[in-house]
Amino acid sequence: MKNYFSIPFFFFLLLVQAAFAQESPLKSNADSLLMSSKDSLIFLDSTLIQPEVPESLKSPSLEELIYKGRNYSLQANxxxxxxxxKLDTSRFAEEIPMMEGYIASIRERAKNPNSKFNFRYVAALLRVLKSTEENNAELDRIVQVRLDRLQYLDSLLGAIKADDFFTYKIRDTLLLPTYSSEIENLKANIHQLDSTIYRQELQAARYQSKLSSITIGIMELLRYVEINRTILEKNLLKKEINFIWESYEIASPKSIFNITLDSLKINYLFLLRxxxxxxxxxxxxxLILAVSFLMIKQTLKKIKEDKEYGKVILDRIKFLSERTFSSVMVALLPLVLFMFDTGSxxxxxxxxxxxxxxxTILIHKAFPTNVFVKWLIVVAVFLFFSVSNLYWEIAYQERIYFQIGNLTVLILLWQIPKKFKSEDPNEVFFLKRLRTLTMVFLILGIVANIFGRFSLAKILSVAGVVGFVHAITLYFFVKVIMEIIYAIVENKRDADAFTTYIDYKAIQSRIRGFFMFLALFFWVIIFLHNLALSDYVYDTVSGFLSQERKLGATSFTFSSILLFGFLIYASYILANNIAYFASLKDQKYSGNRTKRLGSSILLIRLSVLIVGFIIAATAAEIPLDKVTIVLGALSVGIGFGLQTIINNLVSGVILAFERPIQIGDDIEVGQNSGQVKEVGIRASKILSYDGAEVVIPNGDLLSQSLINWTLSDKRRRIELIIGVAYDADMTKVKSLIEEVLKRDRILKTPVPRVLMQTFNESSVDFRVLFWIESMDLMLEMRNEVMNAIFEAFKENDIEIPFPKRDLYIKSLPDDSANLGDKKNPPKTDPGDNAH
Structure with missing residues (x-):
């Protein structure tokens, strides 16, 4: 009986299990593959466990489990x-110890009571600490981004682990072997990913802890350095040491030689870093220096191969031709410098x-020996001052050396002639003012040194000498740059389609001013560095420009106004230069109207100005809608008060689109005639045939009758009136003139014509008509044809008559008063005539 009961019960359990296997999850212990290393660090307090929530009556289907498994596998992958x-640990392993070393070194030096800071040391410390702070902040940002991402990935992984997906199992794994294996692989992957995230979080946390420690150290040192800088600024004008005429002893823990070696070693390490x-x-x-040198070397080689003009060109570029490598370095080093951070x-x-x-190499070749020797003396003082400028400690022992150096340079500057020879008056102005400025700084340095203001004396002396030497090198920078441009233009004059029409003398005035401004900009930056004022000036100017101000309800900053003005000016300069080079190109193609840009240059200028205005307004954050409102409000006043100007502006645009005239056309407007040189926005320029430049408003070009001799082509008809005597053979005269007109430069179509025109009082006039290819040849061909006709008539005895008159003298005045006592004056026969 017992056996009979057990068999049906067994089958009943099988059916129930097959039907409800998915609806009744098996209670099992936590899967070891879903346990992570972090889970072992945390235990569950059994007293806080909430009562178990009843399970849902509905269980997921097999299809849902397969779908979930596939999605979780993709997420895990x-x-x-x-x-x-992974995190770039190599950078952290390299830069974190370096930053810790900097902080430890600065702390050790700060703890030394014998160390006396100077402005250079304080400024250098501030730059080092700020650059270290920026680098530390960047590394900390990288670590934080990585930690945030790891936490996000960990939350995704936790969501997968928390899902009850893994609590459902298939009793017979043989039915779905692939699904079962995927589930096991997913568990293994989750376990591995959990461990990987845990390890990477620990690594990032270690780096973040070190970076936090560095941040605290930087903040402490910045406060310490700021305090010392404030003390130095307060004591700058105070007496530091004895007056120079007093007896004194300078106590220093180090000799000046050791201070120099230590400073050079530290600055060398900073340079390498x-x-x-x-x-x-x-x-x-x-690479820029090397490639530029090779290109210029090749250019000079081609110029030397030019037997006709090569020697003439090389004589004009004495620096570049004789000292090529040094010239290229002088021309490019000031530009290359600003590719780096100039704070070091x-x-x-x-x-x-x-x-x-x-x-110095260029000066040795270009100037006499006595000038070169004086320059070497100045360079020697410059080397001492510049090395002293690198000191990280105050060394009062160098006081006497500074006095000697200042006096030496003052004597040499006094001997320099007051007039500098230069092609550009701006260079003369710059160099004369430089001499005066340097002498003023050196005299102030001497006075400050005498009265015990050593730090102030050192700053003034270094700024004066280094500024003078730097300015001289920038003088050669401008000279060599101009020689390089000249060599490139001359080398490509016959090879390049663009440079063939470049007038070097014309563009020299344009580019020289730019490079002079660039040289002055370079000099001011280095000069402020030597005065230890670069950071102060930068912070002051940037703070003044960036401070927000209000005018009524409108807020603005001077930086936005300055940026707007700069971009407008830059677009104006760009538009003018584009128009200039385009007009040069038009002059090259003056014989072919289709290849010229002509009045389209005006459209290019307007386009550049409009784009420049839009960019300037956008960059300066000026709302264009407000600009439109202002322009609309001003349009009424403009319409009434500036009618003529607006008329000329609109006429200029019409000229640009209709193109009735182009640059290079020969036109006549009213009483003015000549060749068009420029079609401007308001007015156009015409170069008259006698050399005068006539400015004609664009409105007059449209409102008055305009004669354009070269609108469709440059052909021109020449008309001559030739008179011959009445007794000449008219047929022969016509044939002789027609023979003269059979010349190569006289067009065959239209056919030259010789027409008998008028019977004058003393001649028979022939009208000679012929065409030439270009009106530029008009005067030449007119002269040539008339000379040929004259010679032909002379050889064939054909007279070109001139007016004749018969003069009849009826009586002569009594001239006895003039001739004495002549009582019988001569009588004149009325029939006599004179021709």
């Missing part, structure tokens, strides 16, 4: 791929040494 992009950090910029700068004094000094070295 995506997480795995993202975790493979910056070049290493800016490795790409360093390699690019070297070590880098600035390094580039300054290179620039002075190559400039």
């Amino acid at each position: 995506e997480i795995m791929l993202e975790l493979e992009e 910056q070049l290493r950090l800016d490795l790409f910029t360093t390699v690019l700068a070297v 004094v070590a880098l600035l000094t390094f580039f300054m040494y290179l620039l002075v070295f190559f400039s």
